[in-house]
Amino acid sequence: MEVGFLGLGIMGKAMSMNLLKNGFKVTVWNRTLSKCNELVEFGASIGETPAQVVKKCRLTIAMLSDPAAALSVVFDKDGVLEQIDSGKGYIDMSTVDPETSSKISQAITSKGGAFLEAPVSGSKQPAETGQLVILAAGDKGLYEESIPAFDVLGKKSFFLGQVGNGAKMKLVVNMIMGSMMNAFSEGLVLSERSGLNPHDLLDILDLGGIANPMFRGKGPAMLKSNHSPAFPLKHQQKDMRLALALGDENAVSMPVAAAANESFKKARSMGLGDLDFSAVHEILKMTKD
Numbered sequence: 001m002e003v004g005f006l007g008l009g010i011m012g013k014a015m016s017m018n019l020l021k022n023g024f025k026v027t028v029w030n031r032t033l034s035k036c037n038e039l040v041e042f043g044a045s046i047g048e049t050p051a052q053v054v055k056k057c058r059l060t061i062a063m064l065s066d067p068a069a070a071l072s073v074v075f076d077k078d079g080v081l082e083q084i085d086s087g088k089g090y091i092d093m094s095t096v097d098p099e100t101s102s103k104i105s106q107a108i109t110s111k112g113g114a115f116l117e118a119p120v121s122g123s124k125q126p127a128e129t130g131q132l133v134i135l136a137a138g139d140k141g142l143y144e145e146s147i148p149a150f151d152v153l154g155k156k157s158f159f160l161g162q163v164g165n166g167a168k169m170k171l172v173v174n175m176i177m178g179s180m181m182n183a184f185s186e187g188l189v190l191s192e193r194s195g196l197n198p199h200d201l202l203d204i205l206d207l208g209g210i211a212n213p214m215f216r217g218k219g220p221a222m223l224k225s226n227h228s229p230a231f232p233l234k235h236q237q238k239d240m241r242l243a244l245a246l247g248d249e250n251a252v253s254m255p256v257a258a259a260a261n262e263s264f265k266k267a268r269s270m271g272l273g274d275l276d277f278s279a280v281h282e283i284l285k286m287t288k289d
């Protein structure tokens with residue numbers, strides 16, 4: 001099966017590599033084209049523009065940073081829209097808001113193409129090991145056609161109905177995750193400042209009802225101030241912002257998420273946006289009497 005892949009950041013690189021290792025023919029494009037070279041060593045072809053990739057491939061996947069990037073790759077010169085037509089499918093796996101996804105869907109389908117949004121839950125390591133959770137919505141036929149690729153990329157795919165539902169589900173999940181990261185960071189700081197050993201806290205949390213892979217995986221590194229990026233903080237803040245907008249639209253009061261968003265914004269303003277989202281711990285550590 002031949003697929004196109006647009007966007008070779010932390011996630012896109014791991015996902016396209018996985019497809020190659022599992023026998024897919026992959027044509028890649030990235031805004032910074034030099035990032036394609038590593039994939040070429042594993043058998044990928046390069047498309048010089050998103051339009052070239054779509055022209056060559058029946059299915060094209062995108063994994064881009066944010067709504068502006070997702071829109072630019074579709075609508076700008078040499079973008080996806082120039083070559084999409086009937087018989088071709090476009091799958092956007094970026095985390096965006098439902099409005100962005102709907103705008104892309106309308107443009108693709110008005111040219112006869114099929115569209116699926118399919119954001120993912122799971123970070124760099126699940127992307128590397130094919131353990132993502134795929135939250136798809138849109139064209140059911142395209143979803144079914146994409147299952148061989150989704151089976152390589154993820155451990156479970158959900159089809160959630162109409163376009164927008166995948167984006168909404170992803171934003172709800174990440175809103176919870178970002179709030180949890182803030183509560184976890186506050187707990188680490190509180191344990192240390194009140195004279196406890198925070199490593200004991202990690203052990204105790206891991207044995208109880210709120211044990212989870214995020215605390216287990218990131219806790220020890222956070223205590224060493226190691227925030228090597230798996231999920232960049234700037235993207236977590238984008239997700240909090242988009243989830244809060246969804247809350248505004250639906251009149252859902254979300255004071256916990258709003259406070260978490262403020263911490264992520266503060267961390268971004270201090271230049272921590274490219275570190276892992278666990279770096280929010282650094283700003284919480286800085287607050288003293």
Ligand SMILES: NC(=O)C1=CN([C@@H]2O[C@H](COP(=O)(O)OP(=O)(O)OC[C@H]3O[C@@H](n4cnc5c(N)ncnc54)[C@H](OP(=O)(O)O)[C@@H]3O)[C@@H](O)[C@H]2O)C=CC1
Pocket residue numbers: 007008009010011012030031032033035063064065066068069072073093094095096120121122123124230231232235236
């Ligand atoms: N990292 C993670 O753990 C997870 C991330 N996500 C989501 O997946 C998406 C990608 O994340 P991740 O790989 O971590 O992000 P990165 O920041 O590592 O990569 C972003 C990608 O988007 C491209 N890009 C940015 N702006 C533009 C633009 N204007 N036009 C074209 N391309 C652009 C970048 O190109 P260039 O190389 O040229 O900068 C790069 O390929 C995001 O929506 C994120 O929220 C979802 C689940 C987990």
Ligand SMILES: O=CC(=O)O
Pocket residue numbers: 120121122123174231
């Ligand atoms: O979007 C990030 C993730 O870990 O999921």
